[in-house]
Every structure is written in C-alpha cells, then in structure tokens.
Amino acid sequence: MRIEVRQTRPYPDQKPGTSGLRKKTRVFLENPNYLENFVQSIFDCLPDKAGKTLVLGGDGRYHNRKALQTIVKMALANGFGTLLVGQGGLLSTPAASHLIRKYHALGGIILSASHNPGGPDGDFGIKYNIDNGGPAPEKYTEAFYRRSREIDEYRIAVMDDIDLDTQGEHQIDGAILRIIDPVTDYAELMAQLFDFDRMRQALGSGKVSICFDAMHAVTGPYAKRILEDQLGAPEGSVINAVPLEDFGGGHPDPNLTYARELVERMYGPDAPTLGAASDGDGDRNMILGRGFFVTPSDSLALLAANAHRAPGYRDGLRGVARSMPTSRAVDRVADALGIPCYETPTGWKFFGNLLDAGKITLCGEESFGTGSDHVREKDGLWAVLFWLNIVVASGQEVATLVRDHWRRFGRNYYTRHDYEAIAAETGHAIMDDLRRKLPELPGQHFGSFTVEAADDFSYTDPVNGSVTTGQGIRILLEPEARLIFRLSGTGTEGATLRIYMERYEPDPTRLDLDTQETLTELIELAETLSQVKQRTGRDGPTVIT
Ligand code: VG1
Ligand code: CO
Incomplete structure (x- = not known):
C-alpha cells in the first residue's frame, strides 16, 4: 500500500450543523477535495487513532459508494487498524452506533443527509460519531471546523477500489478490512x-x-x-x-x-x-x-x-x-x-x-x-x-x-410550522427582533394568554457543565402553553425558520379537537410577534407537522 500526501486548499464553510456536515450533493461533486478535506480534518483531530477500529457506512444515497471508497483509502493511510464497513456501503445510523459500541471502535463515519432527498440535485452529508456511539459533541465538531479552515494536505492510500458487496475479511498491509452484514448485530x-x-x-x-x-x-x-x-x-x-x-x-x-x-x-x-x-x-x-x-x-x-x-x-x-x-x-x-x-x-x-x-x-x-x-x-x-x-x-x-x-x-396539543428556504438575512433578522423583544414580554396579555417568561434557551450540561447558548426563543404562557422559534441547523439552502406551538388541555371532554384549530390563537400570536408571513411574502408554512 503506497500512501500519498496530497496538497489541498481549505474551504471556509465546512461547519457541522445539528447533525454533521450537510450540503447540496453538487458541493461535494464540484469542489475538488471537498470530502477529503473534511475527512482529514476529522482524522487530524483524533489523537491515538493508530491501530484503532473505525466503523463506516451510509444510507445508500447517490455518491455514498464513491465517497466510501475515498474514506476507506484515507482511513488506511491515516493508520486505523481495523475498518468495519457495512456490505453495499449500507449502515443505518442506529446500527452504526451499535457497532461502534459493540466492537469498541474509536468512532465511525456515517454518510447521510437523513430525510433530505438525494441525487445530484439533492443533498449529501457526513457525520462523525465518537467511541460511545453517539454524534460528536460540539467540542469535536468545533475542532473539525477549525481544522478544516487551515488544512493544506490529506493522506490517502493508492490502491484499487475495494469490493463493497462481498462479506469477508481482507488484510491490507497489516490493517484489517471487514465487510460485514449491516443487519445481524x-x-x-x-x-x-x-x-x-x-x-x-x-x-x-x-x-x-x-x-x-x-x-x-x-x-x-x-x-x-x-x-x-x-x-x-x-x-x-x-x-x-x-x-x-x-x-x-x-x-x-x-x-x-x-x-x-x-x-x-x-x-x-x-x-x-x-x-x-x-x-x-x-x-x-x-x-x-x-x-x-x-x-x-x-x-x-x-x-x-x-x-x-x-x-x-x-x-x-x-x-x-x-x-x-x-x-x-x-x-x-x-x-x-x-x-x-x-x-x-x-x-x-x-x-x-x-x-x-x-x-x-x-x-x-x-x-x-x-x-x-x-x-x-x-x-x-x-x-x-x-x-x-x-x-x-x-x-x-x-x-x-x-x-x-x-x-x-391530559393532552399537549402540538404543531410545528416550518418556513423552509427563506432568505438567510430574513431568518436571522426575525430571530434578532424576537430576541430584542424578550425583556418586555413577561406580563403582557395576548388574547386569552399571558406571558409568564421568555428567554433565549441556553443549556448547561448537568454532566460536564458545558454551556450551549442561543438554542431558540422560548415564550412560556399561562394558561399552560408555549411558543418557540428557532432556525434549523440542517438545511442546505437559505434559512429555515421553525415555529413550535403547544397548548396543554386537561379537560377530558376536549381531548379530540382538531390540532390546528385548537392552536389557532397561538398560530396567530406567532405571526404577531414574528411577522414571518409579511417578511417572507409567504402565505403560510411550507411544512406543517
Ligand atoms: C432537525 C430536527 C432535530 C434533529 C435533526 C437531525 O434539526 O429538528 O430534532 O435532531 O434534524 O435529525 P434542525 O436543526 O433542522 O431543526 V436527522 O434524522 O437529520 O439525523
Ligand atoms: Co435521520
């Protein structure tokens, strides 16, 4: 196995979102080394990978197989000892998580853009999971991003493509490559x-x-x-x-x-x-x-x-x-x-x-x-x-x-209204304006609701004390209801504003109402506070769940 160290130039936009790096497939296809840069950035941030196990697979979407071939060669060149690859390049996200745990792997790379459509005009994505089988926490994803902005070379083994479709074990210069059944474990x-x-x-x-x-x-x-x-x-x-x-x-x-x-x-x-x-x-x-x-x-x-x-x-x-x-x-x-x-x-x-x-x-x-x-x-x-x-x-x-x-x-009536692919500036402006309004909201009356509290959600991890801020505008109302605004971290086009509405109903005779109807007042309040329709020129949300 001959290892080549190839020169490359960094990209400024390889910042992982809610769940890994997700982009239009074309970004991966048309920008030289776009995948290689991100994969090497991950590897550069992992000390002690020599001889360790790495789990690899994806959801089978367009570009999955080709990207996997590249990642296998890069993983070998970066010194991993064992590669566990799902047959056909397939591994579901939870199955990959399980394999990492079961085989005490250092981590895994999953190729997916989840529920987004695939194909050359669709989306593609890559995420790294750590040794507990879970998505890399922010301290990792921030390090990957930092590294991706300065990367100037990547390592790759020069070899033929591997046969992804036949289960079995191969020795490659002291490393082990196992193509495994994705389902059995x-x-x-x-x-x-x-x-x-x-x-x-x-x-x-x-x-x-x-x-x-x-x-x-x-x-x-x-x-x-x-x-x-x-x-x-x-x-x-x-x-x-x-x-x-x-x-x-x-x-x-x-x-x-x-x-x-x-x-x-x-x-x-x-x-x-x-x-x-x-x-x-x-x-x-x-x-x-x-x-x-x-x-x-x-x-x-x-x-x-x-x-x-x-x-x-x-x-x-x-x-x-x-x-x-x-x-x-x-x-x-x-x-x-x-x-x-x-x-x-x-x-x-x-x-x-x-x-x-x-x-x-x-x-x-x-x-x-x-x-x-x-x-x-x-x-x-x-x-x-x-x-x-x-x-x-x-x-x-x-x-x-x-x-x-x-x-x-009791029943928590609940709906989410998404305004997808709006202009990024509009999305940020709506959030900024809401944030500015926060101090004056408590105590205000809106129809049958009174604002009890309003904040920009921040979280202190009870295990390691790390703090994550700016996680969504939260408006708590009385009688028990909530209105939440946040920007999506998985979109690949403009910004997506998500508005979440919830109202608690304890009355046993009112448990079978229509969700959208019973939340009308909250839906209207969301518009009053954000003016999303007016500011985006949309008639309503793109998706209601
Ligand atoms: C969305 C969901 C979030 C989920 C994430 C990844 O993120 O709201 O709850 O964890 O997708 O899911 P956002 O930032 O767009 O709201 V998946 O199935 O894409 O891995
Ligand atoms: Co998913």
Whole structure:
C-alpha cells in the first residue's frame, strides 16, 4: 500500500450543523477535495487513532459508494487498524452506533443527509460519531471546523477500489478490512430488548398486523429481516423495502406528507394494526394506528408510560429527556413515575452525556426521533418494535392506547410550522427582533394568554457543565402553553425558520379537537410577534407537522 500526501486548499464553510456536515450533493461533486478535506480534518483531530477500529457506512444515497471508497483509502493511510464497513456501503445510523459500541471502535463515519432527498440535485452529508456511539459533541465538531479552515494536505492510500458487496475479511498491509452484514448485530440487539416470542405469535396468527414503509431508504433490509423473516409478518408487510440511490424519487421523510402510500393504507378500509415509517438513515420514525396519527412528542410520552411492557425496560426508567421544542407530554409521565426529566437543545448529541452517565433511559425529539440507552442515536426501527411490543402486550389499538394516555395525563396539543428556504438575512433578522423583544414580554396579555417568561434557551450540561447558548426563543404562557422559534441547523439552502406551538388541555371532554384549530390563537400570536408571513411574502408554512 503506497500512501500519498496530497496538497489541498481549505474551504471556509465546512461547519457541522445539528447533525454533521450537510450540503447540496453538487458541493461535494464540484469542489475538488471537498470530502477529503473534511475527512482529514476529522482524522487530524483524533489523537491515538493508530491501530484503532473505525466503523463506516451510509444510507445508500447517490455518491455514498464513491465517497466510501475515498474514506476507506484515507482511513488506511491515516493508520486505523481495523475498518468495519457495512456490505453495499449500507449502515443505518442506529446500527452504526451499535457497532461502534459493540466492537469498541474509536468512532465511525456515517454518510447521510437523513430525510433530505438525494441525487445530484439533492443533498449529501457526513457525520462523525465518537467511541460511545453517539454524534460528536460540539467540542469535536468545533475542532473539525477549525481544522478544516487551515488544512493544506490529506493522506490517502493508492490502491484499487475495494469490493463493497462481498462479506469477508481482507488484510491490507497489516490493517484489517471487514465487510460485514449491516443487519445481524442490530437484529440481535433488538431481540434482547423486546418480546420477540409474543410478537411472533401475534404477527404469525394475524391477530396483529403491520405495514412498515422503508421509503426506499436504509431501513428496508433491517425491517425485512426483523419484521418479516424473524417475527413472521407476512411478506409485503414492509413496503418500499429496497434502498435506492434516489429513494425512488421520493423524499425519505416519515411524515404525513411524504409517506403517502403508508398513510393511504392506514386511513383506508383494510388498515393494519400498526403503521410505521423511517427516514433516509433509519433514525426517525412515524407511528400510525388505524386512521390515527401519533405525534412524536406523544409517542415519547407513551413509550415512557408503557416501557415496563417491554423486557428490556422492565426494571423501569432512570430518567427521561426531551429536546426543548418537544412537547411537555413526557414531563407529566416523568412526574408520575417520580423520575427526572431533562430538557436539552435540539440534536441528539446533547443526550449523549445523560445516557453515558446513566441519568436517563429514554429520550426523544418532536422531529420524529425517539431512542434509549441501547445505542447513542435515535432509532427508528427500535421505536416501531417498541410500539409493536406495547400493542401486542396490551392487546389494544394504537388509538385506544393514546386516548387512554390523554385521559390519564391530559393532552399537549402540538404543531410545528416550518418556513423552509427563506432568505438567510430574513431568518436571522426575525430571530434578532424576537430576541430584542424578550425583556418586555413577561406580563403582557395576548388574547386569552399571558406571558409568564421568555428567554433565549441556553443549556448547561448537568454532566460536564458545558454551556450551549442561543438554542431558540422560548415564550412560556399561562394558561399552560408555549411558543418557540428557532432556525434549523440542517438545511442546505437559505434559512429555515421553525415555529413550535403547544397548548396543554386537561379537560377530558376536549381531548379530540382538531390540532390546528385548537392552536389557532397561538398560530396567530406567532405571526404577531414574528411577522414571518409579511417578511417572507409567504402565505403560510411550507411544512406543517
Ligand atoms: C432537525 C430536527 C432535530 C434533529 C435533526 C437531525 O434539526 O429538528 O430534532 O435532531 O434534524 O435529525 P434542525 O436543526 O433542522 O431543526 V436527522 O434524522 O437529520 O439525523
Ligand atoms: Co435521520
């Protein structure tokens, strides 16, 4: 193996966002060494990588295979001892997290732009996970960024492309390259957490049925193996199961808009008991019952309240956590269970320390993300299996479970309105103006609400004391409601403003209202305070979840 040290020039814009470096695919295709620079920047910030293990894989989108070939050669040239690569270049984000932990790797590189469309006109992304299996915390991502701005050379092995498609082990000049089945280790972990015997019985007898939409993204092979092969769901229970470079022309985002085929089935006459979908890299999930949509915030609360029904969580939860904009439904469950509930900034990297320190067992985000201490990423298929386990163990319909939950705890009506790809200056100006208004808001009356408190969310990590500021404008209202504004950290075009609205309803006769209608006053208040429509010239949000 001949190692070349090649000259390069730094780029100014390789700053990782909420979840790694995400750009238009063309940025990677058209700027020489764009990928190489970022990968070398990561490697330069990792001391002691000699002889260590690195996990590599991606969600299978356009450019995945080519980028992986480059990264393999660079990892070998940078002295890693063992490379574990998912067959076909595939690894879901949670499976990669598990492999890092299981094989005591130094870390892993995952190629994905998650739920964003792929292809030459779509998005591409790269993220680094550390030895606990979780996304690199900010002290790493800041170091990567700093390094990327001064980098002037990278190291690469000069060799033929590796065969990504055949499982097996290769010796390359003292280093080991293993092409592994992407599903096996992950499937074993799932079997330890959930009651596979009972689930097999229920699915096999047809008492319970499922439709899982893999959206032509990475979870196809995982869901096929686990749901159909191992749990005996009839063939065809997993739809859009083959990962495609362009996700079949679709948008691999598991929500009511993009998982259309699934939604039609679940609202149709022969709907199965449980409907679910995952995103490009397999870390998100959407849960549906027959003609019923479970909001991600409610899903987290319900999993917390019913965790004891799954073998892996029978001993109870140590604590829970949610990202700040996620609804406070789970807070009430934590109260009832007598366990702590932590509020973190958006992004899974903020849960890592709480999980490592054993302060929490479950955590989640409103953006269709739920997970636990079994890995250090959110985990789409895990959430689906958890729901399936609860449905099977309780013998109840999804809708019944959720309505019972609301009767017990009250309901947090919740919606998120996104204004995507607005001009960056407008997005920042809206946030700046809101920030300026903060001091004068407390005590002000708006319709039936009074502002109780208003701030720009900042977080002090309870484990290591690190402080993260500027994490979103938060307006707390009385009677119990919240209004939150923040700018997305995953977009690849202009700015995306997210507005989150939440209202708590304790009245048992008012649990089945239309969400958008019951939140009208808050939606209008958001416009009064931000004037987003007027300032962007838009009629309304691009996406409502
Ligand atoms: C979004 C979500 C956030 C999630 C992140 C990554 O970030 O809001 O909750 O953790 O995507 O998810 P932002 O900054 O655009 O709001 V994924 O599935 O892209 O890894
Ligand atoms: Co994702």
